[in-house]
Amino acid sequence: MSRIWQANDEGIERAARRLATGGLVGVPTETVYGLAADASDGEAVASVFTAKGRPRFNPLIVHVADPAAAEALVDTSPEARRVMSAFWPGPLTLVLPTKAAAPIASLASAGLPSLAIRCPAHEVARALLARFGRPFVAPSANPSGGVSPTTARHVAEGLPDVPVLDGGPCEVGVESTIVGLAGKRPTLLRPGSVLAADVEAVLGMPLAQPSGGVEAPGMMRSHYAPASAVRLNARSLGRGEVLLGFGGTAGAAFDLSPTGDLREAAANLFAALRRLDGLAPVIAVAPIPHTGLGVAINDRLARAAAPRD
Numbered sequence: 001m002s003r004i005w006q007a008n009d010e011g012i013e014r015a016a017r018r019l020a021t022g023g024l025v026g027v028p029t030e031t032v033y034g035l036a037a038d039a040s041d042g043e044a045v046a047s048v049f050t051a052k053g054r055p056r057f058n059p060l061i062v063h064v065a066d067p068a069a070a071e072a073l074v075d076t077s078p079e080a081r082r083v084m085s086a087f088w089p090g091p092l093t094l095v096l097p098t099k100a101a102a103p104i105a106s107l108a109s110a111g112l113p114s115l116a117i118r119c120p121a122h123e124v125a126r127a128l129l130a131r132f133g134r135p136f137v138a139p140s141a142n143p144s145g146g147v148s149p150t151t152a153r154h155v156a157e158g159l160p161d162v163p164v165l166d167g168g169p170c171e172v173g174v175e176s177t178i179v180g181l182a183g184k185r186p187t188l189l190r191p192g193s194v195l196a197a198d199v200e201a202v203l204g205m206p207l208a209q210p211s212g213g214v215e216a217p218g219m220m221r222s223h224y225a226p227a228s229a230v231r232l233n234a235r236s237l238g239r240g241e242v243l244l245g246f247g248g249t250a251g252a253a254f255d256l257s258p259t260g261d262l263r264e265a266a267a268n269l270f271a272a273l274r275r276l277d278g279l280a281p282v283i284a285v286a287p288i289p290h291t292g293l294g295v296a297i298n299d300r301l302a303r304a305a306a307p308r309d
Contacts, residue, residue: 003163004152007124011165016131018163019044024051026141026155027128028167029120031091031176031192032148032270033155034063034138035162036128042105045137049107051159054144059110060137061093061176061217062117065129070094070117073102073135079203080181086202089121091172092194093217095180108137114182116217124167139217140175147226147273147304148175154274173267174296178217179207190217191296193266223303224270226277230305232298234284242280244272249286253279262293269297273304 005011007028015025019036022044027036035052037044039062049056064070067084074096076084083094098104098115109115117135120126129136140148142158149155150173152166177192179199188196188207196207228242237243237251245252247260254272256265265288276283285301288294 004156004166005163007127007165007167012124012127012131015128015163015165016133019128019132019136022047024048024162025128026149026152026159026162026164027125027136027138028152028165028170029063029122029125029138030170031120031172031174032150032170033141033152033164034125035141035155035159036063036136036138038132039108039135039137040103040105042107045105045107048137048139051162052139052142052144054139056107057110058144059112059116059217060108060139062104062108062115062135063125063129063138064117064119064135065126066119069135070096070119072099073104074098074115074117077181079186082202083179083181083199084119087194087199088119089126090119090194091121091176091192092199093118093176093178093190095178095182095189097182104135114180116178118176122167122171124165128165145223145225147224147277148270150267150270154271169267169271171267173269173271174300175217177296180210191299193263193293193296195292196295223306224273224300225304225306225308226273226283228277228280229282230273230301231282231284232301232305233287235287237284238282240280241282241284242276244276244283244285246286246288252286256288262289262291262297266293266297269300
């Protein structure tokens with residue numbers, strides 16, 4: 001099994017040393033656990049893709065300590081700075097034009113002229129950034145396309161050769177909202193716990209929808225998928241199915257939130273998919289409202305239910 005390290009001063013120092021020598025470390029964030037590597041080290045970034053089995057056209061998110069660290073890497077606009085001020089540190093990623101001299105491995109951006117970048121809020125991730133002293137990439141710490149990890153044990157199960165700092169269960173439970181600010185119009189590239197309406201209020205304009213293609217992490221059609229198939233909007237249980245409920249669904253093997261709390265549902269989502277995986281050929285998921293955080297939950301479920309490539 002993976003080495004699970006306590007997220008104390010000693011553990012954070014060990015993790016920083018490992019990053020400095022090109023190694024990988026599982027790190028907790030408020031969204032999901034990430035697989036961290038030195039963003040400036042091309043071989044270390046390549047090892048992230050190898051460890052996850054991740055397609056190299058799928059870019060990574062670079063994690064920074066603060067907006068000043070971001071401005072050393074990307075070109076920012078007044079709009080970008082307003083969004084950073086409103087939502088950082090927190091579960092929001094911005095896609096911005098990469099500066100020509102940015103010390104970031106080209107593989108991190110998958111050859112795109114832009115960089116996905118965020119400032120995490122989790123105290124362990126922030127402590128590691130401070131101790132390491134440089135940005136790190138940190139896609140979800142699990143095999144590519146599978147269910148994202150929200151505990152250290154999930155990381156240990158999926159990537160047994162990678163040490164992981166144990167920061168407890170992730171508070172948010174779904175990956176960050178991604179907003180593209182590298183094109184002509186601000187674009188919602190991935191929904192998350194920072195709601196599109198709140199970003200629009202800061203920008204003073206609506207967010208466009210993506211035009212297609214992989215412009216940022218988490219945009220592949222099939223993603224976040226358990227081994228069992230997933231059927232959405234299930235109002236009854238079929239043969240060979242196990243039911244994932246919401247809001248007090250009768251007969252559910254697990255209910256994401258018996259009271260219908262979308263934040264509780266998001267925090268429980270990936271752990272619940274792992275819990276029910278393999279209990280039946282199909283995980284049937286009760287309807288979840290497409291409002292507020294339900295937009296992000298339904299996005300992840302739709303990708304989990306998509307045909308497997």
